[in-house]
Amino acid sequence: MALKLDVDHPNYPKGMEFDLDGIGAKNGDSVQVTAEMERAFLAKNGKTIKEIYGHSTIVKVSGTSELKKEGGDG
Amino acid sequence: MPAGLGGGGKVGIAHETTMGTYIAPTIFVPVLSESLKYTEEKYYSEQIRQQTIVSDVKSGYYHVEGDIELEVDPTNIPYWLHASRHTPAFAAGVYTYVPSSAGSASTAAGVTNPKTLSITIVRNNVVFGYTGCTVGGFEFMIEDGVLKCTMNVIGIAEAVQSSPSPTWVAADLLGADAHRVYLAASAAAPTFGAVDINFNGFTFRMNYNAEAQNRIQAARSASYVSFGITEAEIESELDFLDRTDYDNFVANTQRAIKLESLNGDATFAACTSGIALQANRVSYDAYDIGLEGMGDLIMAGFTGRMIGIAAGDAYSIKVKSPSTIT
DSSP: OOOOOEOOOOTTTOOEEEETEEEEETTEEEOOOOOHHHHHHHHHHHSSSHHHHOOOSEEESOOOOHHHTTTTTO | OOOOOGGEEEEEEEEESSOOOOOOOOOEEEOOOOOOOOEEEEEEOOSSSSOSSSSSSEEEOOEEEEEEEEEEOOOHHHHHHHTTSOOOEEETTTEEEOSSSOOOOOOOOOOEEEEEEEEEEEEEEEEEEEEEEEEEEEEEEEEEEEEEEEEEEESEEEOOOOOOOOOOOOOOOOOOOEEEEEEEEOOOOOOOOOOOOOOOHHHEEEEEEEEOOOOOSOOOSSEEEOOOOEEEEEEEEOOOOOOOHHHHHHHTTOEEEEEEEESSSSSSOSEEEEEEEEHHHHHEEEEEEOOOOOOOEEEEEEEEEEEOOSSSSSEEEEESSSSOOO
């Protein structure tokens, strides 16, 4: 399963839109992350999604990086 | 690491549950600039020992202090105001901040009024975590048509922290078509009439005279932040049309002044988001009118000091915001 981001911010209303360092997401929703999105994230931030959001209490990261499946460093 | 640009930075905040204990940020605040810095008074030894240069240095007490300049956004401004010297209340999506009658003396008592902030700032990918921070003063002003605010922040300590995980929300700024200024007779609940369309600039300024307090303990960081006299001012200039407010200045007749900056509707009750800065009793400290030059408009510049009022508040700040502060 590709990476999935579940966003749950207790201070903002459900449906409020977030920019997660280049990935759009709505509060209370989840986002399926494609390999292309991962590559764009890595290029923009110099770090993988798991490196930046792996410890977040707001954004839960699950699944496996598509880049890792492709032999990348994700 | 190569040099970085300011635009790559980020500022995140969190209300602390124990004053001075770091909390990773959950609210990310777009800022225009910040100058929060480690401030220390080192001890330089002036031992007399046949030389005229100091002979030793010891690290001294320190605190953190600086300004954070931002565009006022009703989504995040309540987080800052909760960390200022106010008694906050919340009902029907509106945060109301009024000065408590006695006023809190310091941040030492706990994290209720005011809450303290952990402020995380990333500069060129280097993380600074400032703790025990309070808003020691602030200045709302309309600049280039946009309502902006400069927060004067004072905190007790700084340490390196983990890089935060940002969650940015869309900006909800208050632009040139959002602002309305009202004047009325001073009262605990003033009756404001029509919008006054002659104002050219508006500054709503608070100074709580906050100071970091260092106490003897096995640490160099500050123990807490104290507050002094609340100095509250409004400053502006407006087209000079008649003697009414000049006479009020001379006669020390107090006025009520309000700025509403609203999105979505012309009234605070119906707006989707906004802020109302209201002073209920303002004494003009200065009211200057002059002929500046042959081609210059004749303007009146004034500074008004807010003062206490019986059975009411000297001022109030109301914010209609989508945020829920827990």
